[in-house]
Amino acid sequence: MEKLSEFTDEQMQQVDKLIEASGTNPSGLIPLLEKTQGILGYLPPSIQQYISEKTKISANRIYGVVTFYSYFTTKPRARHRVQLCLGTACYVKGSDALVEKIEKDFNITFGNSTEDGRFTFEKARCVGACGLAPVMLVDGKVYGKMTVESLDKILNEYE
Numbered sequence: 001m002e003k004l005s006e007f008t009d010e011q012m013q014q015v016d017k018l019i020e021a022s023g024t025n026p027s028g029l030i031p032l033l034e035k036t037q038g039i040l041g042y043l044p045p046s047i048q049q050y051i052s053e054k055t056k057i058s059a060n061r062i063y064g065v066v067t068f069y070s071y072f073t074t075k076p077r078a079r080h081r082v083q084l085c086l087g088t089a090c091y092v093k094g095s096d097a098l099v100e101k102i103e104k105d106f107n108i109t110f111g112n113s114t115e116d117g118r119f120t121f122e123k124a125r126c127v128g129a130c131g132l133a134p135v136m137l138v139d140g141k142v143y144g145k146m147t148v149e150s151l152d153k154i155l156n157e158y159e
């Protein structure tokens, strides 16, 4: 087991077990990454490299998977994950104004977390609730017909 400074020995032992069980078959890569993120919380470049070395799956391929699926994250997430849908229906109904408000109020750009570890803000593609546009998800819970006024009220519910 190799020590990666940001993770504990125990976490890395668990990751090693997952890698061992998954083997070198690329078809096991996505489940392996899902479980690894489940243990570590995120998949930084150091872990992608570590998995690449152990599985002999190219680092480029791993990076490609991690960046393709929005489920994966390369940075630690905050306590609450806020996703704003920027699909066509939501965009037409004004989701860009919500993005602007959040970026201004929290002094942050999307894809990042607030310094207090409270929120991670992410843009999402259509989440399949276009009839409720514009749509926001907080920890997977769907909020529809969002306005800049309702935004504050909803986010205040999450500490």
Ligand code: FES
Pocket: 085, 086, 087, 088, 089, 090, 091, 125, 126, 127, 128, 129, 130, 131, 133, 135
């Ligand atoms: S475009 Fe936002 S839910 Fe479909």
